Amino acid sequence: MTPQLQQAIRLLQLSSVELQAEVQEALESNIMLELDEPESEVAVELPPQEQQIKVGGLDSAASADESADSPDDMPVDTAWDDVYQGGTASQRGSGDGEYSGFENQTAQEATLRNHLLWQLNLTPTSDTDRTIAAAIIDALDNDGFLTSTLEEIRQALAPQLEVDVDEVHAMLRLVQAMEPTGVGARDLRESLLLQLAQLTPNIPHRDCAMRLVDGYLDLLAARDYPQLMRRLKIGREELQQAVALIQSLNPRPGSQVQDLPTQYVVPDVYVRRDRNSWRVELNTDIIPQLRINPGYLSMVRRADSSPDNSSLKNHLQEARWLIKSLQSRSETLLKVATCVVERQRAFLEHGEEAMRPLVLHDVAQALGMHESTISRVTTRKYMHTPRGIFELKFFFSSHVSTELGGSCSSTAIRAFIRKLISAEQGDRPLSDNRIAAVLKEQGIIVARRTVAKYREAMAIPPSHERKRLG
Numbered sequence: 001m002t003p004q005l006q007q008a009i010r011l012l013q014l015s016s017v018e019l020q021a022e023v024q025e026a027l028e029s030n031i032m033l034e035l036d037e038p039e040s041e042v043a044v045e046l047p048p049q050e051q052q053i054k055v056g057g058l059d060s061a062a063s064a065d066e067s068a069d070s071p072d073d074m075p076v077d078t079a080w081d082d083v084y085q086g087g088t089a090s091q092r093g094s095g096d097g098e099y100s101g102f103e104n105q106t107a108q109e110a111t112l113r114n115h116l117l118w119q120l121n122l123t124p125t126s127d128t129d130r131t132i133a134a135a136i137i138d139a140l141d142n143d144g145f146l147t148s149t150l151e152e153i154r155q156a157l158a159p160q161l162e163v164d165v166d167e168v169h170a171m172l173r174l175v176q177a178m179e180p181t182g183v184g185a186r187d188l189r190e191s192l193l194l195q196l197a198q199l200t201p202n203i204p205h206r207d208c209a210m211r212l213v214d215g216y217l218d219l220l221a222a223r224d225y226p227q228l229m230r231r232l233k234i235g236r237e238e239l240q241q242a243v244a245l246i247q248s249l250n251p252r253p254g255s256q257v258q259d260l261p262t263q264y265v266v267p268d269v270y271v272r273r274d275r276n277s278w279r280v281e282l283n284t285d286i287i288p289q290l291r292i293n294p295g296y297l298s299m300v301r302r303a304d305s306s307p308d309n310s311s312l313k314n315h316l317q318e319a320r321w322l323i324k325s326l327q328s329r330s331e332t333l334l335k336v337a338t339c340v341v342e343r344q345r346a347f348l349e350h351g352e353e354a355m356r357p358l359v360l361h362d363v364a365q366a367l368g369m370h371e372s373t374i375s376r377v378t379t380r381k382y383m384h385t386p387r388g389i390f391e392l393k394f395f396f397s398s399h400v401s402t403e404l405g406g407s408c409s410s411t412a413i414r415a416f417i418r419k420l421i422s423a424e425q426g427d428r429p430l431s432d433n434r435i436a437a438v439l440k441e442q443g444i445i446v447a448r449r450t451v452a453k454y455r456e457a458m459a460i461p462p463s464h465e466r467k468r469l470g
Contacts, residue, residue, distance in 0.1 A: 013377075013380075019329075031296055033290055120134065132167060144182060150172065153168050196209055299312060378396070
């Protein structure tokens with residue numbers, strides 16, 4: 001493969017974030033490249049390009065202009081566009097690259113450890129007790145559970161402090177009294193008991209919930225409600241209220257303090273309803289706007305073979321390759337997204353249960369591309385639809401035969417399974433065999449093990465773990 005083809009393939013598989021990093025690296029290493037900022041006085045004017053495709057009926061046609069004219073001062077020995085512009089200035093925004101999000105800046109990272117140490121510093125204790133408590137806090141995981149035994153903590157402190165296990169245990173009680181309630185526990189049982197103990201005694205069914213957690217947590221996990229009612233000598237309604245109180249507690253108390261950065265998904269493609277058709281558009285805000293620097297370009301026009309001029313020519317060729325590869329990436333992404341929307345209109349209009357079977361080969365054959373190209377362009381690329389944001393891979397699924405000779409998408413089958421489970425009776429959940437039988441009644445032939453595989457893929461527990469009281 002030629003270097004330019006290798007570059008085009010590599011850019012095709014990059015996510016939008018990785019692409020922007022790649023372009024930034026090219027801007028720093030290639031003097032011929034620069035951002036085409038709208039406020040620049042020497043910016044090259046291009047004919048407007050509307051990168052949209054309208055899907056539906058006979059109106060499916062690309063309106064992107066793939067033959068934009070090059071500026072007049074460009075060398076005439078090139079057939080490539082030296083300016084790549086993904087949208088108008090109003091679409092691109094300011095592009096100044098300045099960061100003004102002062103509200104997002106924090107002096108210290110909000111972690112469970114910092115939160116507990118802050119409370120420890122406000123607690124009047126001796127230096128020895130403070131050191132022990134800090135060692136206990138350091139031994140907590142992100143969920144707030146103690147990962148070391150008291151003896152291990154004592155031994156870790158031995159080189160600098162001579163303390164016994166009782167002193168470590170006393171400081172553990174101090175840590176367990178801090179917020180959030182339930183931290184410092186050595187297991188789930190102790191954490192739930194700490195949270196229940198912090199509730200006021202007049203909370204209904206608090207004592208019953210504490211008895212249940214203290215002695216019968218294994219039976220509760222197995223949802224053996226008849227056995228629990230016999231052991232605790234209580235009725236169904238009281239057990240139901242006690243279980244509801246336990247379910248209101250936090251099994252991972254430390255997680256509520258962690259201030260993890262929010263990961264935003266930026267769509268590469270927008271899909272909008274336009275009367276009876278669907279319009280597919282590229283998200284031009286995330287496409288780097290590049291151009292050839294006209295100042296350095298004018299220097300290349302001198303026909304000499306000096307080392308400096310040869311270097312400028314090499315940079316110019318690399319810049320043209322990158323601009324062409326970026327344009328090719330956008331065109332391929334738009335074509336693939338449009339083809340996917342054409343075949344999944346039923347999903348956009350009716351939901352997952354109407355998803356059609358679709359594999360990479362179908363799109364590759366329709367567009368005259370290789371399956372590997374379709375795989376690259378659909379990986380880590382996201383589509384914004386009225387039903388949410390989905391990775392392009394989401395729209396591809398295998399098919400299952402139906403009794404009528406047709407086929408049903410595995411995504412649609414998952415939606416059917418999820419719908420059946422959401423409507424089941426709490427005290428009589430549907431088994432995998434029963435779900436397979438219901439699907440067969442609807443003309444979809446699915447084996448029990450296939451139902452189990454789809455259910456596990458959706459993180460839905462088996463029927464005996466879904467059993468509820470009442």
